Amino acid sequence: MTSKLKLLVASSTVSLAMLCSAPAFAAGTTQGTSITNNVNVNFQVGGVAQTxxxxxxVFVVDRKVIFSLAEKAPTGTTNVSPGQTGQITTFVLTNTSNDTLDFTITPSQLVGGTAAHGGTDAFNVTNLLVCLDANADNTCDSAATATLTINDLIADANTTILVVGDIPLSATNGQVAGISLSAAALNSNGTAITAATDATVNGAGTVETIFADTAKSGNGGTSAARDGIDVATDDYTVQAAVLSVFKTSRIISDGVSSSNFKSVPGAVVEYCISVANAAGGATATNISISDLVPTNTTYQAGTIRVNGTVTSPGASQTCAAGTVVTDASDADAGSFGTPANTVAGTLNNIAGGSSSALIFRATIN
Structure with missing residues (x-):
């Protein structure tokens, strides 16, 4: 019996290779299997052996429907950035029943409360969909849909499921979006399972079905005991840059004074545009600055500097150093005049807790 069972399961695995991994043989004897116990009694009468x-x-093995849905290892929140699309969380469905089953898979949003990994649910992802990832390559096998039907998941097999969602551009650093996934067991022909209750009398020649799933509660999801449904949760955590932009000016010469220069016609003004990324913010990249030179001033050629240092970004900031760039629209990180009368420049990446600046000069008309 054992060798025959192993052969049958191996054959099913080949035919459903796109749906499951190698079986672990934990489900027990296949439902519908007849178990026969024969007894022989030998006896004598008057010392003579009798017939x-x-x-x-004989009875048949009943069907035990039990399965698990869980976040796939390695577990942890999925870090995302505002505006990203098609971000995935990954789950694994394992059929530990003693029969082949179908499943309906449905994703949903958490509404407030504690998310899977301890954060507080604060926003919803958009375009929440689900798909099968049978080969576990973190890519949907076919287009994701609002719900998913998994057909013929054999006993002791498992398969990977992806929940896919888009992150709103309005999401802010540190916010968490919790999602839930449910799996409901069906017969292998896609019909609903009718389960026996404790009041159902067990028939020796009939196959009864019982749900054996246990109740679940807490951050991992909530489901009742023996309802043929399991749930699991996961979450997305936003890692966003938290940028502040400051623009200050100082008079560096007025053509007359030796100190405490005044903003008189002919004076040179040095502008500093600083960009600061708050501690804990994600690294900001591709930072470009465009600044129209103020009316009643004239840009001073060759004075653009990028990636300047900033002390105490804000209204009282001090800016210095930086890399001098040309005014031409060329390969370096700055230019003047495109668009007209506009200073432009790009800064290097700014990590959380850091700042950088673009500096240029103009003369008061």
């Missing part, structure tokens, strides 16, 4: 008496008992 052997025998009896047998």
């Amino acid at each position: 052997q008496a025998s009896a047998s008992d």
